[in-house]
Amino acid sequence: MSRVTIPEVEHAYPGSTGCPGCGANLVMRYLLKGLGERTILTIPACCWAVMPGYWPSHCLKVPMVYCAFEATGASLSGIRAALDMKGVEDVTVVGFAGDGGTVDIGLQALSGAAERGTDAIYVMYDNEAYMNTGIQRSGATPWGAWTTTTPVGSSRDYKREPKKDIMSIMEAHGIPYAATVSVAHPEDFVKKAKKAKDARGLKFIHALSPCPPGWKMNPMKTIEIARLAVDTNVFPLYEVENGRLRITKKGKGLPIEDYLSTQGRFRHLTEEEVKRMQESVDSSLKALEEREAREG
Amino acid sequence: MRKVMTGNYASAYGAKAARAEVIPAYPITPQTSIVEKLAEFVSTGELKAKFVPVESEHSAMAACVSASILGARTYTATSSHGLALMHEVLMWASNARLPVVMTNVSRAMAPPWSVWADHMDSVAERDTGWMQFFCESNQEVLDTIIMAYKVCESRGIMLPAMIIEDAFILSHTSEPVDVPDQDTVDSFLPSYDPEIKLEIGKPMGFGSLVRPDQYMEFRYKSMLAMREARDRIVSVEDEFRQAFGRSYGGLLDEYMCDDAEVALVAAGSVAGTVRTVVDKLRAKGMKVGLARIRAFRPFPFQEFQSLAGRVSGMAVLDRSFTHGAAGAFFTEIQGALYDAPKRPAMKNYIAGLGGRDITPDVIEGIFEDILVRCERGSDPEPEWLDVAGLPRRRS
Amino acid sequence: MSRSYEDIPLTPISDTPSTVNMTGLWRVFRPVVDLDKCRKCTLCWKFCPDAAIELVDGKPNIDLRYCKGCGICANECPAECIIMVKEEAE
Numbered sequence: 001m002s003r004v005t006i007p008e009v010e011h012a013y014p015g016s017t018g019c020p021g022c023g024a025n026l027v028m029r030y031l032l033k034g035l036g037e038r039t040i041l042t043i044p045a046c047c048w049a050v051m052p053g054y055w056p057s058h059c060l061k062v063p064m065v066y067c068a069f070e071a072t073g074a075s076l077s078g079i080r081a082a083l084d085m086k087g088v089e090d091v092t093v094v095g096f097a098g099d100g101g102t103v104d105i106g107l108q109a110l111s112g113a114a115e116r117g118t119d120a121i122y123v124m125y126d127n128e129a130y131m132n133t134g135i136q137r138s139g140a141t142p143w144g145a146w147t148t149t150t151p152v153g154s155s156r157d158y159k160r161e162p163k164k165d166i167m168s169i170m171e172a173h174g175i176p177y178a179a180t181v182s183v184a185h186p187e188d189f190v191k192k193a194k195k196a197k198d199a200r201g202l203k204f205i206h207a208l209s210p211c212p213p214g215w216k217m218n219p220m221k222t223i224e225i226a227r228l229a230v231d232t233n234v235f236p237l238y239e240v241e242n243g244r245l246r247i248t249k250k251g252k253g254l255p256i257e258d259y260l261s262t263q264g265r266f267r268h269l270t271e272e273e274v275k276r277m278q279e280s281v282d283s284s285l286k287a288l289e290e291r292e293a294r295e296g
Numbered sequence: 297m298r299k300v301m302t303g304n305y306a307s308a309y310g311a312k313a314a315r316a317e318v319i320p321a322y323p324i325t326p327q328t329s330i331v332e333k334l335a336e337f338v339s340t341g342e343l344k345a346k347f348v349p350v351e352s353e354h355s356a357m358a359a360c361v362s363a364s365i366l367g368a369r370t371y372t373a374t375s376s377h378g379l380a381l382m383h384e385v386l387m388w389a390s391n392a393r394l395p396v397v398m399t400n401v402s403r404a405m406a407p408p409w410s411v412w413a414d415h416m417d418s419v420a421e422r423d424t425g426w427m428q429f430f431c432e433s434n435q436e437v438l439d440t441i442i443m444a445y446k447v448c449e450s451r452g453i454m455l456p457a458m459i460i461e462d463a464f465i466l467s468h469t470s471e472p473v474d475v476p477d478q479d480t481v482d483s484f485l486p487s488y489d490p491e492i493k494l495e496i497g498k499p500m501g502f503g504s505l506v507r508p509d510q511y512m513e514f515r516y517k518s519m520l521a522m523r524e525a526r527d528r529i530v531s532v533e534d535e536f537r538q539a540f541g542r543s544y545g546g547l548l549d550e551y552m553c554d555d556a557e558v559a560l561v562a563a564g565s566v567a568g569t570v571r572t573v574v575d576k577l578r579a580k581g582m583k584v585g586l587a588r589i590r591a592f593r594p595f596p597f598q599e600f601q602s603l604a605g606r607v608s609g610m611a612v613l614d615r616s617f618t619h620g621a622a623g624a625f626f627t628e629i630q631g632a633l634y635d636a637p638k639r640p641a642m643k644n645y646i647a648g649l650g651g652r653d654i655t656p657d658v659i660e661g662i663f664e665d666i667l668v669r670c671e672r673g674s675d676p677e678p679e680w681l682d683v684a685g686l687p688r689r690r691s
Numbered sequence: 692m693s694r695s696y697e698d699i700p701l702t703p704i705s706d707t708p709s710t711v712n713m714t715g716l717w718r719v720f721r722p723v724v725d726l727d728k729c730r731k732c733t734l735c736w737k738f739c740p741d742a743a744i745e746l747v748d749g750k751p752n753i754d755l756r757y758c759k760g761c762g763i764c765a766n767e768c769p770a771e772c773i774i775m776v777k778e779e780a781e
Contacts, residue, residue: 003731003732003733003749004733004736004737004746005733005737006737008746010742012742013708013709013710013742014709014710014714014741014742014743014754014756014757015708015709015710015711015712015713015714015741015757016709016712016714016741017709017712017714018740018741019759020717020718020740020759020760020761021740021759021761021762021763022740022761023740025740025741026738026740029740029742037497038496040366040494040496042362049505050505052501052504052505052705052709053504053505053705053709053711053712054504054505054506054507055501055504055505055506055510055703055704055705056504056703056704056705056706056707057504057705057707057708057709057711057712058499058500058501058504058705058706058707058708058709059708059709060499060501061499062499063494063495063496063498063499063500063501063502064500064501064502065362065365065494065502065503066501066502066503066504067358067361067362067388068354068358068384068385068388070354071354071355071358071361071385073355074320074350074352074354074355074356074358074359074362075358075359075361075362076362077320077348077350077355077359077362078318078320078348078358078359078360078361078362078363078364078366078370079362079363079365079366081318081320081346081348081359081363081368082317082318082346082362082363082364082365082366082367082368083366084346085317085318085344085345085346085368086366086367086368088496091496108351108352108355109351109352109354109355109358111351112350112351112352112355115351116348116349116350183738186737186738212761218762219761219762219763220761220762220763220765220766220775221766222738222740222761222763223738223763223766223767224766224767391702392702393701393702454701491701492700492701492702492704498706499706500704500705500706501703501704501705501706502702502704503702503703503704504703504704504705505703506703509692509693510693510694510699510703513693513694513695513696513699514696514699514702514703516696517696517699517701520696521701
């Protein structure tokens with residue numbers, strides 16, 4: 001007997017034009033397994049605006065609106081308002097945007113949708129740079145990473161600023177549900193998608209989405225690297241439900257080198273810099289654990 | 297029912313009469329009282345709609361676009377900088393073929409900060425694929441909103457429309473306005489039955505990527521739709537006249553132009569002043585007329601060619617300026633008349649920027665000047681009127 | 692091939708399944724499965740980014756018309772029953 005641990009139903013067709021090993025394809029696949037077919041997506045400029053393929057190709061079994069880059073939050077509110085006017089209540093409205101479209105150009109509209117309490121799920125698939133335009137730094141690019149706009153020349157001018165803490169930003173809006181998810185842990189992902197679907201208001205899901213070309217990694221390692229991100233505590237899996245935080249999957253506490261060494265974008269880092277990153281990861285995890293203990 | 301109301305309330309009553317279903321809104325002077333009134337209509341239950349208080353004009357139009365894709369009738373209102381911020385999404389609305397209707401309270405662009413009447417904001421959006429209707433009175437504002445939905449939602453058209461009312465001169469000035477009976481409006485404008493929309497249970501991507509080998513065909517269809525809108529605007533206005541007893545002259549509203557020697561072309565609220573001056577000069581025996589641009593998009597090519605055949609001089613009054621060229625109305629009319637059988641002497645007058653009054657004596661001065669031009673021929677240089685430091689042209 | 696303006700919708704509405712895109716043509720390495728070694732853990736199916744693996748009695752059936760050859764299945768297979776083989780140059 002086979003051991004299927006996530007819903008078998010597929011809401012995605014093969015033939016999407018995402019890169020081989022694309023994490024964002026998996027984010028969509030797991031998300032829809034959790035949400036089901038009565039879902040409407042709105043997607044701004046990002047890899048996923050290209051991945052359904054050229055007209056008339058569509059790689060999903062649910063309807064999808066293409067919206068302007070910075071407009072996902074507003075698009076969510078517009079869709080929900082139209083459904084309300086038509087008396088349709090059993091549809092999940094989802095904004096699905098990249099990290100640049102979320103933490104940078106789309107932050108205002110997202111904040112507006114959260115403040116308005118638009119009943120929708122906003123999913124940020126985070127490949128940690130502007131990947132659709134070809135690997136430029138975003139506010140979600142981690143400290144120390146190479147991108148084409150943080151090149152590592154003789155000045156070693158890699159990204160010098162820490163990754164924007166979008167989970168805290170969203171939490172500060174007092175939203176009912178926020179969660180981090182990983183493509184290496186689809187069971188946890190699907191469970192959180194269902195929880196988000198059942199909560200009312202604006203829900204936020206932060207999905208780490210490995211990008212083989214952008215991270216300078218082997219496409220076969222997408223799951224392995226996503227798993228390492230959790231196990232090195234670079235990307236802890238947790239949820240915040242009505243303000244209470246719970247870590248949903250403990251990492252193994254592996255050293256951060258195990259994660260960094262899998263990706264060319266971190267190759268230039270010195271031992272000292274890796275140590276600094278380890279300290280940063282450790283203190284973030286400590287803060288999470290302390291908070292969980294307080295609220296648990 | 298007759299009420300005394302501002303242009304802004306006329307907009308709000310127009311959107312209410314049209315039964316707008318989704319109203320994303322963001323405040324900006326001097327538009328704000330439109331969305332305030334609509335918020336009130338929604339909160340009292342007088343209008344069954346979703347009022348979506350967005351955080352920017354960009355989001356207001358983006359929410360209109362998405363709601364419209366789902367098949368809702370949408371309305372919003374903005375002005376100047378708000379309209380400029382919407383620019384990207386204006387194109388989105390028209391390219392996605394969505395019949396969004398919006399009031400733009402036409403106002404100057406900063407700096408210098410100015411909240412007063414000026415057409416630069418509207419004219420700057422002429423290439424976004426929206427129909428643009430300039431209004432002369434509060435009644436016309438209300439009526440044009442109702443007519444616009446009918447035009448925009450027509451099969452084969454499916455384009456958005458901008459109803460333009462001048463800042464303060466209309467937006468904050470009260471006039472008697474007839475609020476049409478709702479049943480008559482409902483039979484004139486049935487509920488929105490979209491030609492295209494996104495539906496649950498129908499997997500589709502709305503607005504996807506096309507290759508260079510297919511893009512132009514989509515734009516060609518938009519062009520055909522806007523071309524077809526010319527006739528549709530006229531036929532809808534005719535239906536409107538039969539139902540409500542009012543009409544506004546189609547795309548180009550002529551006043552005393554049939555036997556005119558010269559015509560002054562203008563748009564918006566100043567047309568009312570021009571009419572007064574025309575009456576005064578006619579009483580003196582001067583053969584002058586007014587040609588009011590009601591639709592700037594689609595542009596009234598044929599109407600201008602017809603007018604050109606009748607007059608010897610055409611003065612074009614622009615309440616905006618396209619730097620490096622001339623007033624936009626002027627250059628477009630010039631273009632329209634290139635292959636006209638008969639071309640009048642023409643001159644461009646720039647006046648009323650940033651809310652400066654365009655007074656009757658300024659208009660009289662224009663008429664006197666263009667009458668002279670009929671002898672001397674066209675003047676290629678736009679003349680800026682009533683600018684401190686320049687010689688004053690007054691009657 | 693361009694379609695006439697008369698035969699297209701008002702705006703690009705995509706409603707054709709993406710299975711029209713033969714993304715298998717991109718492949719450099721082909722997954723080869725030894726079904727005898729398969730322990731039916733279904734991880735390959737679970738982690739395929741392209742939904743190109745179908746389970747037949749718990750074992751993978753990889754649709755090579757769409758498989759892009761990323762190799763995630765081979766990397767994740769605990770039974771090591773999938774190997775990646777370079778596509779023959781044609």
